[in-house]
Amino acid sequence: MKLKNSIISVVVISMFSCKTTNVTSNEVTSNKTPKNVILLISDGTGLSQISSAFYYKNSTPNYTRFKNVGLINTSSSRQDITDSAAGATAFAAGVKTYNGAVGVADDSTHVENIIELISSKNIKTGVIATLAITHATPASFYAHTLSRDSQEEIAVQLTQSKVDFFAGGGLKFFDNRKDGQDLLKTFKENQFDVNTSSLSDFATIKSSKKVGFLLSKEGMPTMEEGRGDFLSKATELGIEYLNKDNSGFFLMSEGSQIDWGGHANNASWLISELIDFDNVIGKVLDFAEKDGNTLVVVTSDHETGGFTLSAKRKKRENGREYNDYSEIDPTFSTGGHSATLIPVFAYGPGSEEFIGVYENNDIFHKILKVTNWEK
Numbered sequence: 038m039k040l041k042n043s044i045i046s047v048v049v050i051s052m053f054s055c056k057t058t059n060v061t062s063n064e065v066t067s068n069k070t071p072k073n074v075i076l077l078i079s080d081g082t083g084l085s086q087i088s089s090a091f092y093y094k095n096s097t098p099n100y101t102r103f104k105n106v107g108l109i110n111t112s113s114s115r116q117d118i119t120d121s122a123a124g125a126t127a128f129a130a131g132v133k134t135y136n137g138a139v140g141v142a143d144d145s146t147h148v149e150n151i152i153e154l155i156s157s158k159n160i161k162t163g164v165i166a167t168l169a170i171t172h173a174t175p176a177s178f179y180a181h182t183l184s185r186d187s188q189e190e191i192a193v194q195l196t197q198s199k200v201d202f203f204a205g206g207g208l209k210f211f212d213n214r215k216d217g218q219d220l221l222k223t224f225k226e227n228q229f230d231v232n233t234s235s236l237s238d239f240a241t242i243k244s245s246k247k248v249g250f251l252l253s254k255e256g257m258p259t260m261e262e263g264r265g266d267f268l269s270k271a272t273e274l275g276i277e278y279l280n281k282d283n284s285g286f287f288l289m290s291e292g293s294q295i296d297w298g299g300h301a302n303n304a305s306w307l308i309s310e311l312i313d314f315d316n317v318i319g320k321v322l323d324f325a326e327k328d329g330n331t332l333v334v335v336t337s338d339h340e341t342g343g344f345t346l347s348a349k350r351k352k353r354e355n356g357r358e359y360n361d362y363s364e365i366d367p368t369f370s371t372g373g374h375s376a377t378l379i380p381v382f383a384y385g386p387g388s389e390e391f392i393g394v395y396e397n398n399d400i401f402h403k404i405l406k407v408t409n410w411e412k
């Protein structure tokens with residue numbers, strides 16, 4: 038009788054834990070192969086930038102929703118401190134290359150990126166950024182140039198690319214070029230439907246075509262200038278568009294301007310962009326929880342600014358200085374990038390693979406491993 042009871046309790050407990058796992062899908066860690074991958078990149082974001090969400094956001098940061106966390110070393114092939122081009126090429130193509138290189142290896146040869154690799158398998162692909170879509174990070178996912186500065190060439194390569202959905206700024210590299218080419222016309226010829234005025238509703242998008250949004254001449258406005266929820270909206274629209282055939286998708290969405298706030302040593306710019314990025318994480322995790330087949334990976338190419346959440350230095354009446362631990366005074370140690378390790382947050386099927394300490398280009402190999410996309 039006693040034995041029977043304990044068997045019953047074991048059954049009840051395991052039924053209960055199964056149910057818990059399904060209900061709070063935060064707990065889901067399975068060996069299932071993800072069908073979709075969403076890679077969120079916060080340019081120039083180290084641990085202090087992420088930590089700022091805990092002190093400056095009015096609600097609990099979405100970063101707290103992750104269980105599987107890792108760290109990457111971001112050095113490039115020739116430099117200890119990477120730039121965004123080498124950093125993004127490591128994620129997009131799995132190789133360490135020299136700073137400034139977009140989609141080419143250290144020996145300048147083209148390297149196949151994840152979008153090229155999977156688009157032939159009917160997997161849909163998208164790139165989104167809050168700077169020009171031709172900027173180093175998004176460019177590394179569809180272009181190959183020896184230098185990130187060749188933005189007009191990168192624009193040409195986007196018109197010829199396999200990308201199904203894109204959104205960001207950088208219109209001038211398409212319609213106001215030194216060579217006089219009108220790439221908006223080229224987009225049309227290449228079956229792209231490109232909108233230059235605003236993000237449209239999903240219902241108005243022609244499903245037969247590839248879709249693009251170029252919504253500012255150069256970078257998108259900053260959050261402080263009133264960019265609003267562009268990045269969340271564009272990411273949700275991208276997910277809806279890429280997921281419509283249910284054939285699997287890869288989406289890279291970048292919070293590009295956290296880096297610029299860091300370069301400018303401007304804490305309020307940096308923190309407002311970081312909070313916007315945290316909101317995007319929330320939208321993406323909401324989708325992934327419902328979907329159950331989506332791997333979400335959140336990371337950064339490098340840290341910018343040597344950003345620190347220091348205690349405020351204050352003076353006592355006697356003139357002696359002290360650290361006031363009740364007040365944060367964000368400070369910077371550089372106007373450039375730093376070499377600090379960068380956190381990786383992962384959620385969904387395959388997310389356990391991202392636990393540990395490894396190199397930035399392993400992100401690419403881990404994505405291909407858990408999705409089986411290389412086969």
Ligand SMILES: [Zn+2]
Nearest residue numbers: 081121296341
């Ligand atoms: Zn930078």
